[in-house]
Amino acid sequence: MKHYDAVVIGSGVGGLAAGAVLAKNGLNVAVLEKNHCPGGVANSFRRGRFEFEISLHELCGFGPPENPVGSSRRVLDALGLSDRIEWARVPEAYRLITFAEDSPIDAVMPFGTRAFADALESYAPGSRGPAEKAFALAGEIRRALSDLGRASGPEEKRACLLSHPDFLRAAGLSVDEGLRQLGMPERGADIMKGYWAYLFTDCSELSFLHYLNMVNSYIELGSVIPKNRSLELTNAFAGYIRERGGDVLTDSEVTRIMCEGGAVRGVRTRSGAEYAADGVVCNISPLSVYSLLLEEGDVTAFDRKKTNARELSGRGFCVYLGLDRSARELGLENYSYFIYPDMDTASQYRSAGSTATNLIQNTVCQNAADEEASPPGTCILTMTTLFSSDVWGGVAPEDYHAEKDAFAARMISVFEKATGISISHHIEEMEVAAPQTFARYIGSPEGAIYGYKAASWDSILARKLMDGKDSDIRGLYFAGGFGMNLNGYSSAMSSGMDAAERLLGRRDAR
């Protein structure tokens, strides 16, 4: 049996980042991918003249080189990959449109904390002050987390926490409560909540700390996309691993994680190949690992209960459009459109449980960031929504295509009505991905693409404070969207680095 120091299951961003950091530290590593191409949803596909990015809307946490504070830059800089990717800058933060309320919102929000606060003031007088406080709070949160990381022992931690009362307050608030306590006018709060679909927990429950951290990361540092799609990132990571003697094996679906004496021993693939390993990083859901990959006798009661307690976050539905006119000709001026009926996020989240009532979408025009994203005289528009239930599981196979097509048509219609931009007669290529598509391609439960829900009890802070170990099984770690850092490319990358460091820590300790 071939032996590796570490095996990574799944070559999504989290897994590849983990593999790369492990290879950087001299470990002999194998990343095992079930599909024919690495990357998971960090990839693209071709239809006719167009290349469609599957999942990356924008990469946050990647500021200028002189300000390397963001998560994605931290990982890419550490691996020397930042300059190997051709980046395009996203031109503005977002355009938020609400279409089903008495005074609808249509706000274009810029990057830059000052510019953002100014814009917010222009749309919602009285918002500048609270916005500035919010960005200041984000800085304070970063400092508090850093100090907390350095404190050791309960007494030191307690003293540290009490010395950061604003952080302590923020840690216990939802987004709605937090913005209210900062004195944000309702309309300003509505506009500032524009990004909520990126986390897909409603703002009466979503951690203010988590949301603010994410928003600040976008507004302060801006965001980028790789011109050659996320496959460029995937190929860069995979190349890095191979250059250091590691293996990235495709068509290698892991079907069993083997354990002995409460520790991982290795993995087996569908074809029967077995690899011995001292550590295994899982870039797949813990649900998959504990229900499908481990022998029942190897899973402890606590790990069973922990898995059963978790709730899935959004199931993905995307419409990819290749249009036969340029963005300029069609009037597509913005990169990212957040379109919601209104900003009652609790109600919208509930409505997202049914195909009949789900009207939320985030729609991205690739060419607004990169003019050459598609041939001259064309452009790409990608529409994404999420479902808060397994509603697509109830669609019969014989009705699936018709339902998919109808829901996609409705998403297009909502976009046209909300923006006043006409696109339906200019669709040259179109592909639709329902939760079934994601379930097939990345094996995620219910086609969930955002990992576990950031429920109030399962917030990022609660996870980080508590998850000292990934599993009762020694040598088993998790990275990626279902990991500690929740969903998002930047989070997945840093979760991969963190998982690698935990594995290295255990190795050093032995």
Place this chain on the structure above:
Amino acid sequence: MIFDTDAKTAERDLGKFLSLTRDRLERFEKADPGKPQFPGGVNESQLVLHPGERPFRLLKKETSPNGVLFAHIAPSSGAAPVFRAGQQARVRVRGVTRPVFFASAPGEPPCLGVCVDGQLEAFAFLDALSAGDELTLNAPVGNFYILPPRDGADILLLSDRTGLPAVRSISRAFPPGSPTNLRVFCAGCVPEPFFDSRFTAVPDAGSLPERSGNERVFVCGSDAFSEAARERYSPVFVRSAVTDDPKRDRTELFTCTVFSPEGETAVPCSAGETLLSSLERAGVRIRSNCVDGTCGFCRCRLVSGGVSFRDPEDRDPRRRADIREGIIHPCRVFPDSDIVIEL
């Protein structure tokens, strides 16, 4: 100071903070201790939609007036295949896999259709099969189908003899009276039993009709026929499904050295055939799916040597990031010299 805090509120907030971990632990302790279950729903649904390779039985063969072989099939077990009209099934025989069109509409008893003469020699095996024989199929595959939100109501569907199976499937999936208005022109064909009032037989590609209004143009046929249709309606976009393997009028033989996780092999390859054809013929284990360049399943790295691409640069089916890495799709390249590839 951002919030309005004091010593008392800080202690209260601290209490709330410390309860974060306590509450989470409590949730875990109270949760169902039973074995975690991987969900049904969507995950089971996708298995029905894409069951992977499975055995089918041939029930009956019949040959049409235009020499199309219709093979009526049934799954040896499990549900009937789910597909969109115009899609194909991948049929595997002797290491070579090729897509074969469904000639039936979705929901009808499944039937495949192919012209066994003058096309890919792999299809000759269908000719040799008898009722009761088993064949291995993987369905569905292909992007040649009507998608109403994209295509609207008016479709101009064109085919030569080899495209008749796809045409049969589509015309039956969108029957007269359905919201989709179909006009069908078949070149070089005599009328088939499934032709209806919407069909016109024309002598050749030179007799294709004017496009009416905003009709979307679909063409299924040989490479040459598809190219002729593209030129005929240029600059209007034409959606095409090609029924033959790309070939070149060259006969030189080269050697392709293949590096894979399994080791190193040397494979003879002809300058006149696609690299994929040569690799499959030699028994190399290489993934493939659509065989028209789009899916990228066969992607591999060209380490050295020269190749020609079947597709012009503006229709290169490879992903940009892959082009940068020297990745090729063997189903769409011809070798121009000895080459080395890495799977």
